[in-house]
Amino acid sequence: MSGCTGTLHPQAREGLRHFNAGEYFDAHEALEHAWNAEEGEAKNLYRGILQVAVTYLHIRRGNYNGAVKVYERSRKWLDGLPAICKGVDVEGLRRDVEKVMEAIQRLGPERIGEFDPALLKPVKWEKKQIYTCDRCGSEMYEKNCKVICPNCGNRFDCSDLNLYFD
Known part of the structure; x- marks a missing residue:
């Protein structure tokens, strides 16, 4: 589905x-x-x-x-x-x-x-990190440490996403 x-x-x-x-x-x-x-x-x-x-x-x-x-x-x-x-x-x-x-x-x-x-048990669900494509604004998803925009194909890997600023 x-x-x-x-x-x-x-x-x-x-x-x-x-x-x-x-x-x-x-x-x-x-x-x-x-x-x-x-x-x-x-x-x-x-x-x-x-x-x-x-x-x-x-x-x-x-x-x-x-x-x-x-x-x-x-x-x-x-x-x-x-x-x-x-x-x-x-x-x-x-x-x-x-x-x-x-x-x-x-x-x-x-x-x-x-x-x-x-x-009355809680619902179990995976709390995925949500990323927004900086090119087109679409929601991006992560798979195997790769983040791919389904709309424009923009790609990042985990090293691109783990940036820290002071």
Whole structure:
């Protein structure tokens, strides 16, 4: 899936920071901005994580039916993605939310208040350094200590990037 290469949208990175801090409403807001700004197939990644955040928010608020409904929606977006997308461990997220939902379904709507919040795991993601091409302004990516602009082909290696100024 070509939309899974490269780096996360800045609002998606912000959303993941909120998600991993347990701030699920704020995660939803930031991820919604990323989802609306995305042009490629990575839209599904942002939508899926956003839906997991809303699922967790429903669980925290004791809304069993809302959690189940939104979880099913999240599967629509996450199930078609590869194990890693834009540096996000999608497979790990799918496993984690599956465990959460198994626990919720065992408890049922009457006992959702007994849910163990320790099951709400952070999303694992690779925090890539982002470079901007000095020729054309495009986002550049690093691979094997080489930074290449996908737009104009401008190249740097690690020795060019490790400059320090006093």
